[in-house]
Amino acid sequence: MQARDVALLRQTNDGRCLVLLLRLKHLAKSILAVGWVNKAVSRARHAEAEVFGSNRVLGHVLHALNPLPFNREQAAVMRGARNYHRNLRRDRRSHVQLRRNIHRLEKGLVMLPRRDVFATDYIAETMAGYVRAVAQFERSAASIDRDELAWAHDVLDAYFRACSPGHRVIDEARETFSGLPPLFPSGGKAPTRRGDRGASTITFDELRELSLQRRSVRHFEQRPVPRDLIDRALGIAAQAPTACNRMPYEFRIYDDPDLVRAVAQLPFGAAGFGHQIPTLAVVVGKLDSYFSARDRHAIYIDASLAAMSFLFALETLELSSTIINWPDFEPLEARMQRLLGLDLSERVVMLIAIGYSHPDAMVPYSQKKQLDSFRSYNKVGE
Numbered sequence: 271m272q273a274r275d276v277a278l279l280r281q282t283n284d285g286r287c288l289v290l291l292l293r294l295k296h297l298a299k300s301i302l303a304v305g306w307v308n309k310a311v312s313r314a315r316h317a318e319a320e321v322f323g324s325n326r327v328l329g330h331v332l333h334a335l336n337p338l339p340f341n342r343e344q345a346a347v348m349r350g351a352r353n354y355h356r357n358l359r360r361d362r363r364s365h366v367q368l369r370r371n372i373h374r375l376e377k378g379l380v381m382l383p384r385r386d387v388f389a390t391d392y393i394a395e396t397m398a399g400y401v402r403a404v405a406q407f408e409r410s411a412a413s414i415d416r417d418e419l420a421w422a423h424d425v426l427d428a429y430f431r432a433c434s435p436g437h438r439v440i441d442e443a444r445e446t447f448s449g450l451p452p453l454f455p456s457g458g459k460a461p462t463r464r465g466d467r468g469a470s471t472i473t474f475d476e477l478r479e480l481s482l483q484r485r486s487v488r489h490f491e492q493r494p495v496p497r498d499l500i501d502r503a504l505g506i507a508a509q510a511p512t513a514c515n516r517m518p519y520e521f522r523i524y525d526d527p528d529l530v531r532a533v534a535q536l537p538f539g540a541a542g543f544g545h546q547i548p549t550l551a552v553v554v555g556k557l558d559s560y561f562s563a564r565d566r567h568a569i570y571i572d573a574s575l576a577a578m579s580f581l582f583a584l585e586t587l588e589l590s591s592t593i594i595n596w597p598d599f600e601p602l603e604a605r606m607q608r609l610l611g612l613d614l615s616e617r618v619v620m621l622i623a624i625g626y627s628h629p630d631a632m633v634p635y636s637q638k639k640q641l642d643s644f645r646s647y648n649k650v651g652e
């Protein structure tokens with residue numbers, strides 16, 4: 271860290287804590303550089319893993335004795351579930367339960383063969399959510415995602431047309447639906463026949479070339495990244511698949527130099543290049559998208575799939591990038607939460623440095639694994 275950065279950081283309490291943390295890290299590194307200390311620490315870690323990794327009960331014992339490593343994740347999952355339920359009754363730009371249920375209806379509609387009656391266990395809940403969303407739209411059209419509402423309308427319309435009359439729950443929901451005022455012209459968002467689309471116009475070789483062209487670049491020209499390019503690339507990121515189409519993430523983009531510097535100083539992985547990043551994306555997973563802990567990993571999966579599309583899109587727009595790791599390390603988590611004003615249920619998944627590659631930038635070769643060391647077919651237990 272440069273002296274100028276230290277001086278800047280020392281102007282705030284948070285910054286002073288961060289400087290202290292970095293100094294401690296530096297001290298720890300110096301101590302670890304002493305050969306025998308390093309060996310002793312490594313042996314202790316190995317011994318701990320041997321003992322507590324040998325069976326599940328011992329693993330639980332370790333985490334009961336020291337709950338800190340998983341404490342934030344547990345708290346975040348619970349806060350997310352709490353917010354999920356609270357949000358059901360709040361005005362929201364996007365309604366996650368509605369998104370999920372509408373998607374479940376879509377899946378029912380595209381089933382081959384399609385059943386005459388389906389979704390009886392959640393159509394009432396879906397209609398209640400839709401009615402609330404429509405009421406919000408009528409109160410304040412700008413407060414809600416119009417496309418999401420139009421999609422919900424079209425899928426519900428297709429669902430009620432597809433289901434045979436005679437089932438009490440469906441008939442009641444249908445009646446509620448037909449009693450609602452028309453919102454705005456919609457149509458075209460119900461499932462469609464895919465048909466024969468013919469060969470892709472993007473060849474395998476083109477995609478391969480793009481994948482080979484993309485490399486993690488860490489040094490950038492000192493010129494701003496146009497926001498419209500970021501937005502265009504995010505349009506591609508949004509096309510990535512997500513569990514039940516929830517899209518449980520937010521790409522927070524920072525291009526104010528002071529903010530970029532403040533954020534980029536937090537992760538360990540940006541050491542040595544964080545000070546010259548023109549634009550930084552903080553990918554935040556939103557655990558308030560789920561009512562149950564069972565889905566807690568979907569924020570990482572969905573956000574990462576979107577991130578990969580984002581990186582490829584940036585590449586086609588002549589922009590380079592590198593992902594920066596965000597470890598679950600409490601002192602940094604707390605600082606990031608405060609700096610970005612994150613709710614406890616919002617978890618940073620990764621950071622992405624973005625910019626125009628510096629003409630002198632070098633990239634590591636980063637050998638990939640050979641196919642047969644990460645691919646298997648029909649593998650089962652012994």
Ligand SMILES: Cc1cc2nc3c(=O)[nH]c(=O)nc-3n(C[C@H](O)[C@H](O)[C@H](O)COP(=O)(O)O)c2cc1C
Pocket residue numbers: 484485486487488537538539540592593594595596620633634636
């Ligand atoms: C989850 C994740 C975390 C990463 N964290 C860092 C990081 O903290 N600092 C860094 O310089 N590179 C980081 N990288 C970039 C990797 O080092 C890089 O992707 C890898 O070496 C392969 O190189 P390539 O991206 O050029 O193919 C990260 C990549 C991923 C996917």
